[in-house]
Amino acid sequence: MEHLRLATRPDPRPGPGQVLLRMKAASLNYRDLVVPMRAYGSHTGTLPLIPISDGVGEVVEAGAGVTRAKPGDRVCPLFAQAWISGEPTPERLSRSLGGPVDGTMAEYMVLPEAGVSKVPAHLSDEQAASLPCAALTAWSAIVTHDNLGPGSRVLVQGTGGVALFALQFAKLRGAQVTVISSSDEKIARAKTLGADAAINYRTTPEWYKATREVTAGRGYDHILELGGEKTLPQSLRCIRPGGTLSMIGVLSGGMLSAPLGLVVTRQVRLQGITVGNRDGFEAMLRAIDQHRLQPVTDKVFQFEQLKEAMAHLKNGAHFGKVCIRH
Numbered sequence: 001m002e003h004l005r006l007a008t009r010p011d012p013r014p015g016p017g018q019v020l021l022r023m024k025a026a027s028l029n030y031r032d033l034v035v036p037m038r039a040y041g042s043h044t045g046t047l048p049l050i051p052i053s054d055g056v057g058e059v060v061e062a063g064a065g066v067t068r069a070k071p072g073d074r075v076c077p078l079f080a081q082a083w084i085s086g087e088p089t090p091e092r093l094s095r096s097l098g099g100p101v102d103g104t105m106a107e108y109m110v111l112p113e114a115g116v117s118k119v120p121a122h123l124s125d126e127q128a129a130s131l132p133c134a135a136l137t138a139w140s141a142i143v144t145h146d147n148l149g150p151g152s153r154v155l156v157q158g159t160g161g162v163a164l165f166a167l168q169f170a171k172l173r174g175a176q177v178t179v180i181s182s183s184d185e186k187i188a189r190a191k192t193l194g195a196d197a198a199i200n201y202r203t204t205p206e207w208y209k210a211t212r213e214v215t216a217g218r219g220y221d222h223i224l225e226l227g228g229e230k231t232l233p234q235s236l237r238c239i240r241p242g243g244t245l246s247m248i249g250v251l252s253g254g255m256l257s258a259p260l261g262l263v264v265t266r267q268v269r270l271q272g273i274t275v276g277n278r279d280g281f282e283a284m285l286r287a288i289d290q291h292r293l294q295p296v297t298d299k300v301f302q303f304e305q306l307k308e309a310m311a312h313l314k315n316g317a318h319f320g321k322v323c324i325r326h
């Protein structure tokens with residue numbers, strides 16, 4: 001965080017096929033803590049870099065030939081600016097915001113019209129700003145790569161940004177959802193969002209054993225793996241044969257010592273997820289609009305308080321999304 005500086009740049013102007021956004025809000029992801037430490041590989045980009053991948057803005061000017069957006073529209077920039085449809089490729093993954101491409105912590109942004117999507121009217125600016133990375137990642141896991149249906153059993157790890165969107169989307173699909181969390185207070189709040197069962201992984205470190213009762217010994221159809229090193233070995237013990245483990249995060253470490261035989265004998269599908277494309281994002285926006293889904297905002301900071309907001313995220317006391325108002 002000591003590498004972050006408030007700075008002034010000339011106002012950007014949109015060229016042909018581009019839109020100028022006046023940014024209204026941003027939201028933080030775990031990744032935003034890693035990029036300023038220069039610890040995110042090639043995604044760190046060249047300096048100086050405007051941080052933070054997620055946000056929402058109002059179109060204030062459209063360049064020549066723009067048809068996807070007009071002045072007055074409220075839009076989210078896509079997390080992966082070059083990934084519109086289909087499978088990921090190196091080129092499609094090469095232009096993520098907040099590293100290597102300039103991100104959303106700016107008063108104005110210029111983006112290609114293909115790189116923005118209109119957001120549902122019922123969302124506050126902070127809720128809309130929460131969608132590009134965390135929400136799409138959860139949607140890609142649950143809908144794009146699995147198409148979970150009613151009665152499916154799903155396990156979600158923690159109560160951070162990705163986890164609560166996963167809980168909300170899984171409930172939209174009619175799933176039975178178990179949440180694991182370090183806090184009984186957060187567990188109580190997750191239940192008000194629809195969690196059917198919850199286990200405190202601090203007081204029950206071998207939480208996979210406690211899931212046997214929850215799933216009547218059948219195991220989960222889908223587990224969203226956010227912990228990585230410390231959680232994957234347990235997830236492999238409570239996934240059902242033929243189930244899917246969405247490999248999303250490495251909050252507890254990124255190196256692996258796990259009973260890999262279970263992947264084979266249970267025919268488990270290990271599905272890596274890297275956010276998602278614009279087709280998925282816009283399908284998700286339609287579902288959020290249709291169901292008037294309310295993303296969970298933990299706390300809103302002012303633009304000048306970015307470092308305080310990042311410290312709040314790092315501290316892990318949050319429930320849902322940490323946001324910035326521009």
Ligand SMILES: NC(=O)c1ccc[n+]([C@@H]2O[C@H](COP(=O)([O-])OP(=O)(O)OC[C@H]3O[C@@H](n4cnc5c(N)ncnc54)[C@H](OP(=O)(O)O)[C@@H]3O)[C@@H](O)[C@H]2O)c1
Binds near residue numbers: 160201227249273317
């Ligand atoms: N692959 C992708 O495309 C993608 C996209 C977005 C994020 N991610 C990754 O997904 C992870 C979560 O991101 P986020 O932005 O949602 O983070 P976040 O909002 O900071 O969420 C962190 C929460 O995870 C829970 N947690 C931490 N350690 C845990 C553990 N060992 N076991 C279970 N839960 C644990 C805690 O919840 P409690 O306080 O309730 O315990 C913590 O508050 C990160 O590793 C991030 O890099 C990946």
